[in-house]
Amino acid sequence: MAPYESDDSTTGATGTTGGEADDLRSGRRTAARYVVPVAVVGVAAATIGLVPALASSGDPDLPKITAQQLIDRIAQSDVEQLSGTVKITTDLGLPDLGGLENGLLSGATGSAGDGSSADPSARLTELASGTHTLRVATDGPDRQKLSLLESAAEYSVIHDGKDVWGYDSKSNEVYHSTADDGAAKDDSREEPVPATPKGLTEEALKSVDDTTSVTVDGTMQVAGRDAYKLLVKPKQSGSTVGTISVAVDAKTGLPLKFTLTPASGGAAVVDAGFTRISFAKPAASTFDFTPPKGAKVTEDGDHGQGLESGKxxxxxxxxxxxxxxxxxxxxxxxxxxxxxxxxxxxxxxxxxxxxxxxxxxxxxxxxxxxxxxxxxxxxxxxxxxxxxxxxxxxxxxxxxxxxxxxxxxxxxxxxxxxxxxxxxxxxxxxxxxx
Incomplete structure (x- = not known):
């Protein structure tokens, strides 16, 4: 199936489309290891089955499509250039330990307690709870940036060619690693950052069998884009997963919003979606980074907990x-x-x-x-x-x-x-x- 082109008249984008960009996967195993995955659908969605169904009428009015065709469209989506804002809310129902839970999660993923505050393997554990705003940008497989916006501060992971940087503006600390060309060639299809709708969706659709019902459940709009709604439900009893809803861009096949609701009901466990998106080519300066004057710079391996140890x-x-x-x-x-x-x-x-x-x-x-x-x-x-x-x-x-x-x-x-x-x-x- 031919790639789906972005609709510039709708988005105001002028850039071309290619491989999915917001996944910030960097095309490198190295950059992917920086992100503590919050795709808390992994075990539950180890295998996904297909039950073809036609899209019901809705607003906007889009051509009918089967679940299989929509999943194919997701798989064939190849957006390479985009920028936008993603809002992600994670509610696992963890006990309030006064911030201790983030420390426990950080330790569980192997980050060093005395390491740099700019080490992404530790900082991005924050996405495991609460509501956060991410700013994302991508220009092909070698240039991505993800920024975690905080009150009066910002944390960013920047991949530009061989260099991968983590920067914490609050502490003025920098973490630096160099991507491995050999690993990049072997793992060019490495998993994306699961903090984005694309990454979360791919975690859920890794395998296919008959343990799941997958249907198209109407249409919707996300960030001003027309989208189909893909609905995923487990057939098995005993799972804590209720439903997974994915808003898929009608033009590009890019997942724009991902929502996982538990079987117990209530608020979503994970709700991640674009609030703004453009398929225009990001400015080259977006990916430029030079450690600020006076910043503490930690090179990968200084504490034995860098990207390679992430393996x-x-x-x-x-x-x-x-x-x-x-x-x-x-x-x-x-x-x-x-x-x-x-x-x-x-x-x-x-x-x-x-x-x-x-x-x-x-x-x-x-x-x-x-x-x-x-x-x-x-x-x-x-x-x-x-x-x-x-x-x-x-x-x-x-x-x-x-x-x-x-x-x-x-x-x-x-x-x-x-x-x-x-x-x-x-x-x-x-x-x-x-």
């Missing part, structure tokens, strides 16, 4: 169909196929996939000390236990930690079961595994 943190999950989406969960990167104690395996399939592994701790929850002694450090297990629910089964007993989407069971003998599934599904998996 061991996140890439282990790739290649396993049943759990390929684990890298989309904050703190779960690399669990599938990891080389940790006991390795990891996948129980179930599709929306009810569960990653199971042995933590190596025979005493269940971590105590915070090597010998499990009592005291300030040894009380960690008790603190963590207070945040979860005790459960029992054929496997013995354990603690379930719940969010609105992802749940985890840690048994008293150190086994861990994680998935976008209900508490009952975790207990059932643990029973079958013991």
């Amino acid at each position: 061991s943190r996140g890439d282990g999950a790739r290649g396993d169909k049943g759990a390929q989406g684990l890298e989309g969960f904050p703190g779960l990167s690399g669990l599938a196929g990891s080389e940790g104690p006991g390795g990891a395996k996948v129980i179930g399939e599709g929306w009810t996939s569960i990653a199971a592994f042995d933590s190596g701790s025979k005493s269940g929850l971590p105590t915070g000390s090597a010998d499990g002694a009592a005291g300030p450090a040894g009380d960690l297990g008790g603190f963590l236990g207070s945040l979860g629910d005790k459960v029992t089964g054929k496997f013995g007993s354990g603690t379930v930690f719940s969010t609105r989407l992802v749940n985890a069971l840690i048994t008293d003998d150190g086994k861990v079961y994680v998935g976008a599934v209900t508490k009952g599904a975790l207990v059932k998996a643990a029973d079958a595994d013991h």
